[in-house]
Amino acid sequence: MSSELAELADLLEANLTSALAPAPDAYVVVAEVIHGPHLAPRLGGGLYCSAECAEHGVRELVSELAREEGGSGFSLPHEGRMIGCVVTRGGRMWSVQILARSELPTV
Secondary structure, three states: OOHHHHHHHHHHHHHHHHHHOOOOOOEEEEEEEEEOOOOOOEEOOOOEOOHHHHHHHHHHHHHHHHHHHOEEEEEEEEOOEEEEEEEEOOOOEEEEEEEEHHHOOOO
16 A cells, blocks of 8 residues: 555544544533422433533523423523523422533433
8 A cells, every 4th residue: 555545544544533433522401409399300402512502501491490380590600601590489499500411420
């Protein structure tokens, strides 16, 4: 094999390896009841490529929970990530946060 073909093969292998390697991390938005009558945690609408992209999911889930349970909510940045809180008329308080795939508990 010529050196040019060998270089091309190496380049192709390196590109395919990097293209097929999993992303360093994916992010999800999770809401948990932290006070009041217990409910199962709620997962936001999708996976995000970064914590910055997941900020939209925090705002969306806060609005959704506030509307569904008849309450109020807010979101704000905390230690580099957006967090949210929802307080409902039924006496629940929800915490909404962004978690990296690596931060999720294993099953």
